[in-house]
Amino acid sequence: MNKAMSSWVAGANAADTDFSLNNLPYGVFSTHGQAPRCGVAIGDMILDVAQAEMAGLTGTQDLLQQAVWNPLMKAGPKVWAAFRARLIGLLKEGSAHVEDLTPMLVPMSDAAMHMPFRVAEYTDFYAGKQHAQNVGTMFRGPENALPPNWLHIPIGYNGRASTVVVSGTDIRRPVGQTKAKDAANPVFGPSQRLDIELEIGAIVGTPSDMGQPVTVAQAREMIFGYVLLNDWSARDLQAWEYQPLGPFQAKAFATSISPWIVTAAALAPFAAPAPDREVPLLPYLVEDTPGLYDIDLFVHMNGHQISHTNMQELYYSSAQQLAHHASSGCAMRSGDLLGSGTISGPKPDNYGSLLEMTWGGQNPITLGDQTRRFIEDGDRLTLTGHAQGDGYRVGFGACTGTILPAPDFYKETT
């Protein structure tokens, strides 16, 4: 494991900050109502790298001026590596640029965060085996829990990019069609079984061409970085709509991501193998090097921790998912976001959704003096996660969202 690096920005050397010098994640911030710009988190500060680039300090040109990271993402792995090396040089203890950079540091507490990149397309996978087994058991019984293709295919479906929002964005409770088991007809109204899904999102940096599949090794090189991802889900809409063509409006209303993109380079020291294969994979999916990361993940609901799990619970890596995504000849774009699928560990307090924690709403969870089966209006859900180094952390910051009441629309149309 990498050693902790020391920064002249004091807050970055705290053992419990997500934003050590070893991390250096990328976000987009604004202060005092000014225009958003690219920044790098370091301790409790943000380095205004748009300004640093203008001053000729970053080794890049015109890659950091658009208030999204897409231009750097497109530039490819060599530019990513050179930029990261330069950032480390600028921010490490003993840097020659302390005086130049000090005026470009903004306290994180003064900053509002914005979407760190333009999402090209959003795809959500289903790569957590415990999750697939839990959900399958509830929907189809324990004998048919795992679909027959699950151990062969990193199953995924296309999601909706227009509603991927940054942490802190309030989420309106969705309305939609639901049908009670014993009802003759569906009704239209606010979802009564609103849920989270704890996931990690991989961001594609370099694209692939239509008609040109990629290997798992190539896919790994294409991945720019990772975010925490909450795939908000309306379970009652989902149960009624999802056969035969998959989830649609049950997932389309919102997906929240953490404001900081943690680079693949920062996570490299924490690479961890996927679980042993239960059946051999087809050769196009075989991964020679560890493709997961040892990232501890947490869910808080109204301040109470309700889950703790780890990315290593996934059965397929993001590189395997990306290789499968391109396998048909599907062109992959710079800015594509790939949700990992819900990451559930072995026990209820390791599960990544309320559906699993409460076993379909049967066993409410406790939040102090309250209980919950699903999410109520005003509830605040927060994902956090970090890799633990020797004396330092590489973390994502919080991915949070508060649920607002459903829009009045449904009252006018029912």
Place this chain on the structure above:
Amino acid sequence: MNKAMSSWVAGANAADTDFSLNNLPYGVFSTHGQAPRCGVAIGDMILDVAQAEMAGLTGTQDLLQQAVWNPLMKAGPKVWAAFRARLIGLLKEGSAHVEDLTPMLVPMSDAAMHMPFRVAEYTDFYAGKQHAQNVGTMFRGPENALPPNWLHIPIGYNGRASTVVVSGTDIRRPVGQTKAKDAANPVFGPSQRLDIELEIGAIVGTPSDMGQPVTVAQAREMIFGYVLLNDWSARDLQAWEYQPLGPFQAKAFATSISPWIVTAAALAPFAAPAPDREVPLLPYLVEDTPGLYDIDLFVHMNGHQISHTNMQELYYSSAQQLAHHASSGCAMRSGDLLGSGTISGPKPDNYGSLLEMTWGGQNPITLGDQTRRFIEDGDRLTLTGHAQGDGYRVGFGACTGTILPAPDFYKETT
């Protein structure tokens, strides 16, 4: 029905041209390797409207200079109507602008066509009842053919925007996982059951906000125009992958659209009601005015006509689909493309896919002295369609694609 309008561009007055003055569809073209630009089809000619705008003739400013129609699409229904009225004035018999415009006309035969708009996101629906019944019967038996939600929900799933291509683009046969019913394990290789789906695509012009559902009437106003759409499908990949989260790589490799966007205004005289409801719709989906169009649709394979159907075979209109799409609070974007679902009529020669025409490959179709169960390498598939007025047509031009052999990739990874 509108009367035929006469144009000073002689070819537009031919009874069998797709591109009468009543039509005026929007495309993007190039000639002699020059940069692509916005054009309007009129008879056998294309009016270079990028040039016409520069000359101050179109009543628009900076909406036609980007070689995609997205800027006009975003400008909204009032601008669409004013622009169309101006075009009719410029191109009708007796126009005062014949001399100005003649040098801006390019023979269609000299032009290469390009994508007419940037696709924001692509969604595919499943609104043809005959198609849903045919496919359901093959997959689940006649008793369970129509899913229980089908008569209540315009079922749809998110598709892949990165591989929507303009007519004339060659399509590589996809590779992927398939599993024979009696095989223990899947294999990876070229699809052996490659198919078309005959659809019409609706293009969203004006966007909607996240958390803000829209009514069917509002949805209708948001639709800019329509294209023919071929949702290429690998049936063997689809059968193995689609449970439980829907089609993914079986559809992700390619979707072809016609080069000309026929506006909602041009189709208005051909508005036609959807079939009678078999069960009442929930109020948010009720449509007060006819939402389909009387558009004859044809499929040719290697020059042989293999199907003839009509858009009126759909059970849900594009406005109903769009209202459902936004119902959860999903933000809709200018440039979203909504495939109608496969449009099949009552008999095999009205079916919109080979899967249905050959009943899962059991009954080959005849093409001259050849037969086909599914698509072979080198086969050319062409969709055409038009609404028939009194002495004139409003048509889309051809949506065509030729299948190339699978990439070698799979050989290296199997």
